[in-house]
Amino acid sequence: MNEETTGHTLKAFDDDLNRLRALISQMGGLAEHAIREAIRCLQTRDLDAAKEVIANDAKLDALEIETEKRAIQVIALRAPMAGDLRDVVAALKISAVVERIGDYAKNIAKRIPKLEASRDIEPLSLMPEMARIATEMVHDVLNAFVERDAEAAMRVYERDQAVDDFYNSIFRTLLTHMMENQHNIGQAAHLLFIAKNIERVGDHATNIAEMVYYAATGEHLPDRIAKVEEGEADN
Amino acid sequence: MNEETTGHTLKAFDDDLNRLRALISQMGGLAEHAIREAIRCLQTRDLDAAKEVIANDAKLDALEIETEKRAIQVIALRAPMAGDLRDVVAALKISAVVERIGDYAKNIAKRIPKLEASRDIEPLSLMPEMARIATEMVHDVLNAFVERDAEAAMRVYERDQAVDDFYNSIFRTLLTHMMENQHNIGQAAHLLFIAKNIERVGDHATNIAEMVYYAATGEHLPDRIAKVEEGEADN
Numbered sequence A, B: 001m002n003e004e005t006t007g008h009t010l011k012a013f014d015d016d017l018n019r020l021r022a023l024i025s026q027m028g029g030l031a032e033h034a035i036r037e038a039i040r041c042l043q044t045r046d047l048d049a050a051k052e053v054i055a056n057d058a059k060l061d062a063l064e065i066e067t068e069k070r071a072i073q074v075i076a077l078r079a080p081m082a083g084d085l086r087d088v089v090a091a092l093k094i095s096a097v098v099e100r101i102g103d104y105a106k107n108i109a110k111r112i113p114k115l116e117a118s119r120d121i122e123p124l125s126l127m128p129e130m131a132r133i134a135t136e137m138v139h140d141v142l143n144a145f146v147e148r149d150a151e152a153a154m155r156v157y158e159r160d161q162a163v164d165d166f167y168n169s170i171f172r173t174l175l176t177h178m179m180e181n182q183h184n185i186g187q188a189a190h191l192l193f194i195a196k197n198i199e200r201v202g203d204h205a206t207n208i209a210e211m212v213y214y215a216a217t218g219e220h221l222p223d224r225i226a227k228v229e230e231g232e233a234d235n
Helices: A003-044 A045-079 A082-115 A127-146 A150-158 A160-180 A182-217 B002-042 B045-076 B082-113 B128-144 B150-160 B159-181 B183-219
Strands: none
Touching: A003 A045, A003 A082, A003 A127, A045 A082, A045 B045, A045 B082, A082 A127, A082 A182, A082 B045, A082 B082, A082 B183, A127 A150, A127 A160, A127 A182, A150 A160, A150 A182, A160 A182, A160 B183, A182 B159, A182 B183, B002 B045, B002 B082, B002 B128, B002 B183, B045 B082, B082 B128, B082 B183, B128 B150, B128 B159, B128 B183, B150 B159, B150 B183, B159 B183
8 A cells, every 4th residue: 555545545445534523412412412302301290391301312313323334434434443443433332322311211101100199208309319419420532532641541440430429329218119109119119220221321331441441552441341231239 | 247247146146045044044043042941041030041041141242243244245345235134134134133132031031030029920821822933023133034934924923912012911910929028129120021031032133024025126114204213012
């Protein structure tokens, strides 16, 4: 390959990669909005807006398919190497995770009609703050991807403990609530699953942090093995 | 590209694809075993074997990384088109889903030490049969992938309703149990999450069924939009 071709190829590859990054940012914006909306609907029992959260999830599904298609094209047409390949594969994998974060918003929204009667269950007051931290983690880790910032990704990774602490506290509070209000056990069970969904959003932000770190440095985060996937919260 | 090169490339590609299929089969075998073992440990309260289920999950993580690496190599080196590309991308995506199925087994195993005191909670009797169907779905859908059998994938897809029915029944039974046995609410909450994990295994088998169907036919399953990701069971 001569110099000129190389320069041309590099420019084209950069354009491709920037388009992938833009798609990921767009997906991230939609997923963050979906989680925030789902929690707002949960607090206000806004059933119409909850339906919209559910319907809007199709946009994320479509954007994931689009990102995957483009990433595969870039790999097949440009055969990128080393750090370039890691970036494209990261985009491919991150889009799948962001799509799943959207699913959690949808799942929360789906439970809202079942909660009509339980406005005053106390652990509800912890849920918005827990969701705020988890959503901020998603926001910051996707920024870290766009800016190839391994340090910023690592900082997001470390914040998941706060989400897990919120979750464990909500779990215990809901169990106590169940023991004291048997008539409300069904509602509390739905809140338990909602809290678990938010906890999973935090886990997925840490999964993305690992992917960003690896894409940027070529090395896995030191304690990757210790914290893969679900189940790091106590319950 | 001359005939000879084409023949050579085709042979090499087929070898690559067969290696990918073999990796997926190996992962599937491990994931099925992990779910079955986790449920056996749940029934017998075998804490040592549960620890092994947790430790063995690292093998699935490693095989997913291996599958991803090989799939990306095949795309970059052979630039496959149409059905060939769909097969490689399907392998890439299916390995990620099988890894997640392994995570559900790990999550179930992690809850077992918390259940020591509740041997006689009744919904436990439904759990093994629910897990048997879900595991069989995983087994059959991965066979369908290896054999590129879209019809077999569709049949797996349809069996998820049985898993959802089991889940809904267990959900209701556990809630009734909670109302009648407040001292057992914590244990019942863990069983609720375990049942949800098994229900998710069935969902993931249907996700794989969609991927197999698309890889084999180039078309999406007709009601793909209606049944993406979590939340299809009632609760």
